[in-house]
Amino acid sequence: MRRRNAIIAALWYAVLTTIVVVMMAPVAWMISTAFKPELQILTTQIRWIPDPPTLEHFQAVLSRHALWRWLINSVVVATAATLLVLLLDSLAGYALARMEFTGRDALFAVILSMLFVPLQITVIPLFLIFANLGLVDTYAALILPVGANVTGVFLMRQFFLSIPGExxxxxxVDGANDWQIWARVVLPLARPALLAVAIVTFLSAWNAFFWPLIATRSDAARPLAVGIAQFLTLRPGLAQTVQAYGPSMAAATIAALPPILFFFALQRHFIQGVSMTGLKG
Amino acid sequence: MRILAPTGFQARVAARKRIYWTPFLFLAPYLFLFVSLRLFPSLIGLAISFTNWSAVGVPQWVGLANYQALFVDPRFRDALTNTALFTAMAVPALVGLGLAFALFLNQPHRGRGLGRVAVFTPYVIMPTVVGVLWTWILEKDFGLLNVLLGRQIPWLVSPSWAMLGLVLAAVWSMVGYNTVLFLAGLQDIPTELYEAARIDGANAWRSFWSLTLPLLAPTAFLVLMLTIINTFQVFDLVYVMTSGGPGTSTLTMVQYVYTTAFQFFKFGYGSAVAMVMFVVLVIVALIQTRAYRRGLESIY
Known part of the structure; x- marks a missing residue:
């Protein structure tokens, strides 16, 4: 019996190693390529450790493209969008969960129904609205639509329904009004839900591509996701793209590392947040 | 408390004040954005799809003309079939692998935390970066995959391989999300049930089929829905890796909406394409909900 368990455990670790290697290999390859001298990139020899490592691709990418600017744009937009969503959705979710008013359930149904409307339908009118307001290519165009999301409100409402009313x-009884109750009693209790909403909102704002691609025209507001796609888009069949893998991987590394490190630091919250919003949203 | 509260007209006025205004104030900021940037645009999107609106000229109401044109538009047909093909390839892989990873990483061995982190890491990398990275990995002559396989498969440059290349990248980047959802579902199953089954003489295989799978059905249904919705709207990877090519071999629905509306500025026609996507998604959701209810009835 013990021997059988040992065999099972050994098998389990073999599979685990395979999974970890397969999932992490592309990331390792990206970082490795970013530091490789040009001659070691276009070769059929597999070399994981660059020898000697070089920073030339990072220098090339940073001097030729507004990578820092895109990075700052992404950080500003994702942070502002997250704060906006936390504030609006905890207010609205609380009202929908805890306050009695006519039409509450109908209103909630209307909000929820938008969950099924794909973003692509709203994107064309959204563009026309922001173009009319003269807000194309601004942070506002990237931040405000995130505030209209449905998942956050839904999640906050479900959470507020679950806490006891006592x-x-x-x-x-102590004389607090609704605002004070919301700010001092309910919000402190809602920290796990707020954290989950924050992580998921930040991640999706950081990764957002379709709308930012349409809503930005210059480096002034262009986020990282769009910037990377715009200059690194490697059209198959174009010979010159072959040259670009070193700089591409350097840029990809710069873009990928902050969220990866962030995730490593906050893994449990990340996974909890994602499973919470996925299962309930 | 209730006995001490003021009664009569004054109380009703006070109650009315509280009942009517505070909820509205709590909701107002959100509703302002929701109505103006989500509800209203959705309705306008529907309306635009009945017009011939383009960047220049005055939009005219054309009724169902855009939808009629879609029927005979070969590019639209390609986009629809490509999207269906991508979904048909990616969804079983994403759901099946997600479930397999979750079952595997739910085993009580040390090191499973490492496995979870490894599986989920690609998900936190932004899709456009995933696209750039996989374009390099799938490169024909020097890409990591071909070098490892010892072959020169023209992944992204040949119409017959390009879609599979996209699916590989998509599965790698999104499987961690499904794994996490399945793991959460597995952890919701009370351990007492397994103990009871063991006492009743069920072996591991038996309790997997009779306990784990049926109890995981709601999670599986949800994961399936989310995965279909997500893969059906694939755009970022396609935009970066193939931009719909070679030819129209990887042209997807969202890519088509993007090109018609924002490269050729045919807002009316692009809106009609988006509306078709919406209708397809609703139909899929309805079919699945139905099948799911029936499935539940057969289990319980």
């Missing part, structure tokens, strides 16, 4: 009653 605390709010007690605060009310």
């Amino acid at each position: 605390l709010e009653d007690a605060a009310r």
Whole structure:
């Protein structure tokens, strides 16, 4: 029996190693290529450790493209969008969960129904709206539509429904009004839900591509996701693209590392946040 | 408390004040954005699809003309079949592998945390970066995959391989998300059930088929829905890796919306394509919900 368990465990670790290697190999290859001298990139020899490592691709990419600017744009937009969503959705979710008013359920149904409308339908009118306001190519065009999301409101509402009402009653007896109850009683309790919404909102704002591609025209507001795609788009069949793998991987590394490190640091919250919003949204 | 509260007209006025205004104030900021940037644009999108609106000239109401044109538009047909093909290839892989990874990483061995991190890491890399990275990995002569395989498969440059190349990149980048959802579903199953089954003499295989799978059905249904919705709207990877080519071999629905509306500025026609996507998604959701209900009835 013990021997059988040992064999099973050995098999399990063999499979685990395979999974880890297969999933991480592309990431390792990206970083490795980014540091390789040109001659070691276009070869059929597999070399994981660049020898000698070089920073030339990073220098080339950073001097030729507004990579830092895109990075700053992405950080500003994703942070602002996350804060906006946290504030609006915790307010709206609380009202939908805890306050009595006519038409509440109908309103919630209307909000929820938009979950099924793909973004592509709204993108053309959205572009026309922002073009009319003269807000194309601004942070506002990237941030405000995120505030209209449905998942966050839904999640906050579900969370507020799940907390017991006694605390709010007690605060009310002590003379607190709805705003004070929301700010001092309910929000502190909602930290896990707020964190989940924050992580998922940040991630999706950071990764967003379709709308930012349409809504930005210059480096002034262009986020990283769009910037990387715009200059590194490697059209198959074009000979000159063969040269670009070193710089491409350097840029890809710069773009990929912050979220990866962030994820490593906050893994548990990440995974919890994603599973919470996925299962309930 | 209730006995001490003021009664009569004043109380009703006070109650009315509280009931009517505070919820509205709580909701107002969100509703302002929701209505103006989500609800209203959706309805306008529907309306635009009945016009011939383009960047120049005055839009005219053309009724169903855009939809009629779609029927005979070969590029639209390609986009529809390509998207269906991509979904048909990616969804089984994403759901099946996600489930397999979750079952595997749910085993009580040390090191499973490392496995979870490794599987989920690609998901936090932005899709356009995934596209750039996989363009290099799938490169014909020096790409990592071909070098490892010892072959020169023209992954992204030949019409017959390009779609498979996209699927590989998509599965790699998104499988971690499904794994996490399945893991959460597995952890919701009470361990007492397994103990009870063991006492009743069920072996591991038996309790997997009779306990784990049926109890995981709601999660599986949800994962399937989310995966179909996500893969059906694939855009970022296609834009970066093939931009719909070679030819129209990887032209997808969203890519087609993008080119018609924002490269050729045919807003009316592009909106009609987007509306078709919406209708397809709704039909898929309806069919699945139905099948799911029936499946549940047969289990319980």
